[in-house]
Amino acid sequence: MTYFKLIDKGTEPNRLFIGGVHGKEGFTTLKALQKIGDDNVTEGKLVIHNCDVSPYLSTLDPLYYQSEVGKEVLYLINHYQPTVYVEAHCYKRKSYPKLISPQRRTKAGVPPLIELEKGVLIGSASPFIRTSLFKREDVCITLEMPCDPSQESLNVYVNILRIIASSGSRDDLEKKMKKLYPTQVETAREYAREFFGDYPPF
Numbered sequence: 001m002t003y004f005k006l007i008d009k010g011t012e013p014n015r016l017f018i019g020g021v022h023g024k025e026g027f028t029t030l031k032a033l034q035k036i037g038d039d040n041v042t043e044g045k046l047v048i049h050n051c052d053v054s055p056y057l058s059t060l061d062p063l064y065y066q067s068e069v070g071k072e073v074l075y076l077i078n079h080y081q082p083t084v085y086v087e088a089h090c091y092k093r094k095s096y097p098k099l100i101s102p103q104r105r106t107k108a109g110v111p112p113l114i115e116l117e118k119g120v121l122i123g124s125a126s127p128f129i130r131t132s133l134f135k136r137e138d139v140c141i142t143l144e145m146p147c148d149p150s151q152e153s154l155n156v157y158v159n160i161l162r163i164i165a166s167s168g169s170r171d172d173l174e175k176k177m178k179k180l181y182p183t184q185v186e187t188a189r190e191y192a193r194e195f196f197g198d199y200p201p202f
């Protein structure tokens with residue numbers, strides 16, 4: 001299930017998409033990541049990496065980044081130094097209420113994820129890496145869909161990946177996302193401010 005693809009059409013922006021960072025979710029994220037092709041990138045670089053099956057540990061667990069796959073994620077980020085970072089995840093349907101609950105702040109120490117549509121959720125990256133490995137102006141996105149996605153959910157998820165792959169800058173990406181999901185982008189902006197201070201929405 002390990003999958004790697006490099007699309008090289010220049011140096012900037014430098015994008016890294018990682019899927020399947022824990023458990024068996026790579027089986028699902030691979031279905032989406034494989035749909036991103038050379039045509040989706042007009043400028044800059046895109047590295048796509050899907051991880052193999054690993055024991056499940058939340059990326060919000062401090063031990064995660066000491067695990068084998070956690071170290072692999074850190075290695076990839078340090079090696080490719082992306083300015084646009086996407087973590088592709090999937091969730092079990094029973095976890096849905098927990099992921100979007102306002103109580104995620106107190107229970108998991110992070111803002112709730114925001115639903116774009118069809119069960120596709122968006123958020124920032126784990127706070128362990130968002131502020132330490134990335135600059136404020138870098139783009140950090142966590143994308144979630146059900147692990148048994150409907151065709152509609154999968155299409156929404158792939159569409160977001162394609163938008164990110166085809167955006168030439170943060171402004172360009174924000175503009176495209178705002179057009180499709182105005183209220184969600186505004187909520188993401190509020191959450192980022194609340195959680196990280198003067199940070200952009202993704």
Ligand SMILES: [Zn+2]
Pocket residue numbers: 021022025088089090
């Ligand atoms: Zn996950």
